[in-house]
Amino acid sequence: MKLKLIAAALSLSLAACTSSSISQNTQANNIPEFVEPAAAVASNSTNVITLEQIMADPDWFGRAPESWYWGDDSETIFYKQKQLGNPLRDLFATSITAKNNGEKVQLAQHHVVSDTNAVLNRAGTHEVYSFNGNVFVKTLATQAVKQLTFTSSNEHNAMFLTNGDVAYRVGNIFYAHNLTTGQLVELANLQMSDAPQGVQEPSSYLAKEQHKLIDYIALEHRNAKLKQAQKEQLASGNNSISDTNFYFGKDNRVAHASLSPAGDKLVVSIAAAKSSRDSSDIMPNYVTNDGVIASEKVRARVANNRQYQEQLFVLDLKSGAQKALSYETLPSFDSDVLASVKAENYAREGKKYKSEKQARNIHVLQMYNPIKWSSDGKNVALMLEAWDNKTRWLATVDLTESTLVTQHKLHDDAWINWSFNEFGWVNDNQDNNSSLYYLSEESGYSHLYHKGLTGKATQLTSGKFEVSDVTLTKDNKRFIFKANKKHPGIYEVYQVDFAKNMAALTDLGGKNNYSLSPDESKLLIEHSTVTMPPELYVKDLAKSTPAMRITHTVSEQFLAMPWSAPSVVAIPSSNQAEPIYSRVYFPENFDKTTQKNRAVMFTHGAGYLQNAHLGWSGYFREFMFHSMLVQQGYVVIDMDYRASAGYGRDWRTSIYRHMGKVEVEDMRDGVEWLVENANVDEKRVGTYGGSYGGFLTLMSLFTDPDLFASGSAIRLVSDWAYYNHGYTSNILNTPADDAIAYERSSPIYFAEGLTKPLLINAPMVDDNVFFEDTVRLVQRLIELEKQDFETAIYPVEPHGFVQPSSWLDEYRRIYKLFENTL
Incomplete structure (x- = not known):
């Protein structure tokens, strides 16, 4: 297909760019001192984008609401x-x-x-x-x-x-x-604590003999019993004295507690107080205010994390009754959902796994307000989750029988999403008409459902888009929500009624978050585009007029800069049916250059995050860096590889038990698309990314060494067994159950595959991805006698860099790597 036709079909929006000719140094192991491009040194014009400007304190371009x-x-x-x-x-x-x-x-x-x-x-x-x-x-x-x-x-x-x-x-x-x-x-x-036992009668032989033989002991015991009896009589005959204590045993903690609006009941979830932290879960901090190395406590590693559960109770505040809620009424509460995983891991060790039913560890889902009472306090619903991350239950409580009643069960052989778990009451003050709404990914995408307390649920929204941020109107007739219905990267505000009539309330494009006004007549909207940071807008719902902008916080200096507006391209996948949405930055005349273009692939972090959307990115420095590269003739691609957010359940869970495989396949498809459609030299493509992006930089260089000419891994994960439980166990289970998944997903096991220049940038006070990940990987590379790598450390930086000097140093090194290898 002709380049011009493709460019036209994609409606490329290209900013005017200034390209400069940069001399190339192909000796990757002899990198000279970095020199700023001549154009940047010679001019202070806003037409030239420089690293010093884009890595400065971001206050310079605006302070968004x-x-x-x-x-x-x-x-x-x-x-x-x-x-x-x-x-x-x-x-x-x-x-x-x-x-x-x-x-x-x-x-x-x-x-x-x-x-x-x-x-x-x-x-x-x-x-x-x-x-x-x-x-x-x-x-x-x-x-x-x-x-x-x-x-x-x-x-x-x-x-x-x-x-x-x-x-x-x-x-x-x-x-x-x-x-x-x-x-x-x-x-x-x-x-x-344990409930007080009162005055106890002697029970052991020695105690009984003591009471018989020593009058003082017997007298003290009698006096204690008299005082206890008097206290009980006083409490029973005096309304001014009440015992509101409920005891849950020592070494426990309150995980959740929710009071009924009627003030008569309390739902409480109790967990063990013991932390999963190991004594070795520490982080040295070398640069401190007193000059002494600090050994700071950090989160537990998934390899150390123990299984946990919570016990639910209903407390009757009038009678003092304390009743436990059993999980046995929940369907699949005792299923061995990891049977096939354990069987595979056992077989590798020459053992045979025998599957048996056993009660799963269950807890209240970690989310905002996971326990919701009806407004009259007569009903309560709560969201529960199994510790193995594979089943979610929306349940109500039969307060008369003190039992859990399942309203909806969602199961996923991979894992239940930590997003899209919103739920709430409809007509919650009408005894015979109360019902629930909730989000579920059971169709493959997050959609809105409505269900009475008996009977089946009704799906109110459907299609290949995701629903979130649900608001029920006061009249209980409409739901307002955010969704990416018209494009995976465009988020507008919609409404739907119980007859499934769905309508758009905004048409702003880009990315939009909202809040409904107290009188429900207007929307307050945070709106942004690819090249414009967030500002606030107001939309009058009774009028057809466009939303009106009410804040102007972006600086004139930022607005005057020649930022490159990327095109969001649906790149065909060679491995599955859905395309890979990507931001592609094209330099001016990219299809007319006499020499093939060089290119850089940026890989976003978090894994489950969307960056190829049409709104302002949290990676704003990277966006500005990419615009600088475009000025100098680079093509830049930023892919929402499989596992990214915004594209449904199957896209998210495609990495289950093997992180770094399908994503690298998508990265290869991206490079091949650039070669075919953007006049790119396949031998002059580099890659970089941070966190999960750093992990994928390593996996691509180690497992597909011919894909990139060089790469920079920032705040990288090299061994998933050292990362946290909440994120990692969803995708890879735990090392105790699924060592296979960890070994095939961790770059440190594939380090022998490195053949191209690698730059490692590592913050040292990173309490998210520990510096230990870098240290262990570097030692592994040394032992493998690899020479094509360099390491830059940042002693005062956490996972997300803070100091402008660190940002500048980091990106100077990344830029130098690309200039000398591409």
């Missing part, structure tokens, strides 16, 4: 903005009709407007919220604010009870506060 939310009047917008030159944030207020960015809210007024976590009473006249550890009540009609507590404790989880009282939590104690009388009542005190 953060933590934005609606005011109570549905006319005012609040947002935070970083201060220039320091990490502090200011709170701003602006109107939906304002022509500027609004006014800074004085610190003395923050308690009045910092109500993003507010909960309304049933009448909708008042709201309660916590601010700086104290509880506040606001009268919405007058905006009068009353501070309810004045303590040094951290009061949180503030809510209205159905009787009008305000409830809140301090540690593991729950209180009810009467707004009229000011009376404070302790509802429950969750004790992590």
